[in-house]
Amino acid sequence: MKKSKAPPTQRKTRASRSSAGDSIVVAKSGGKASQTETAVDLIRSKIIDLSLAPGTKLDEPLLVKKFKLGRTPAREAINRLVAEGLASIFPNRGGTFVRGLDVAEIGEVLMAYQLVETVLAQLLRFDDPGLVSDLERIQARYVGQVRAKSFLGITSVNEEFHLRMHRSIGNGFFYEFALSTHRHVRRLLVLLYKMETREKDLLETELKINLAEHEGIIDAIRRSDRIALNGVLPEHARQAQTRLQKILSRNLPPLSVGQLADATK
Numbered sequence: 214m215k216k217s218k219a220p221p222t223q224r225k226t227r228a229s230r231s232s233a234g235d236s237i238v239v240a241k242s243g244g245k246a247s248q249t250e251t252a253v254d255l256i257r258s259k260i261i262d263l264s265l266a267p268g269t270k271l272d273e274p275l276l277v278k279k280f281k282l283g284r285t286p287a288r289e290a291i292n293r294l295v296a297e298g299l300a301s302i303f304p305n306r307g308g309t310f311v312r313g314l315d316v317a318e319i320g321e322v323l324m325a326y327q328l329v330e331t332v333l334a335q336l337l338r339f340d341d342p343g344l345v346s347d348l349e350r351i352q353a354r355y356v357g358q359v360r361a362k363s364f365l366g367i368t369s370v371n372e373e374f375h376l377r378m379h380r381s382i383g384n385g386f387f388y389e390f391a392l393s394t395h396r397h398v399r400r401l402l403v404l405l406y407k408m409e410t411r412e413k414d415l416l417e418t419e420l421k422i423n424l425a426e427h428e429g430i431i432d433a434i435r436r437s438d439r440i441a442l443n444g445v446l447p448e449h450a451r452q453a454q455t456r457l458q459k460i461l462s463r464n465l466p467p468l469s470v471g472q473l474a475d476a477t478k
Contacts, residue, residue: 252282252290260299260311261399262365263407267314271300298393299400314400322401323454325394330450332387333378339437341381348377348431355427359420364406367420368399374427378434401453408460419456426452 256276259265271294276287291309294300302309312318338344351374358366372395379391409416426449433441 248283248286249289249293252276252280252286253293255280256290256294257297257299257396258365260294261368261396262403263400265311267311269311271309271311297396299396314404319401319457322394322397323457326398326453327447327450329379329387329391329394330375331447333375333382333391334439334443334446336382336384337378337434337442338381338383339434339439344377344381345431345435348374348434351377352427352431356424359424362416364403367406368402371402371423372396372399378430398453405453405456405460409456412463415459422452423449 256265256271259280265271271291273284273287273291276282276290277284280287282290291300295302295309299312300309301312351370355367355370355374358370375395376388376392379388382388405419406416409419426445429445430442430449433445
């Protein structure tokens, strides 16, 4: 029986964005595969940071014109994003669209998020070599992204923080579920951050809470304290729901599609 591959520690970057913004520079050795990976990474980021708002139609002409992609990488990128669940095919509407983010969708994301973090708290291996030091290094970068108020960066490093813990479990199937869940969580978190910017001091308060909870998670792992971890990790996941309820209780007007697409750096 073949051994299942361990989840990757991190995905290799095969391309970098040019100073022009949406256009991309493909690594010399990448070829077709590299172009597709680059296209997927770029479009995924645009979906997560809501530059491509929920419900936006994804088609080859859009990706070729707006993101300067070749037709084949654009087509293959769309197929990959459908497989990841970030886009959906609706034949009756004539194409592929960015996945919605309505109340029902948010509820499903929140449920999955709390599930994966509750299981993580129960199964995380305290004896994973380098786990604490890795989390401390990731947390230092997280602090930098928080200071920069880069919502895409904050959610990217937050995903890395959580997936490093999930990797300690050593179950490839559950890791893939956690990876998929956190990609959807990132989009929800960006939405929450953008909504929180509209009320004075609310964003700063929530960012401080997140930083403190990360430190609490690291401390519980450092002490190999399962009881503490079973408290802090699920509570950290529930914080997204708490933030949403707080926003809704303040009767803030909904964000328009234009506001969703407005990049907040």
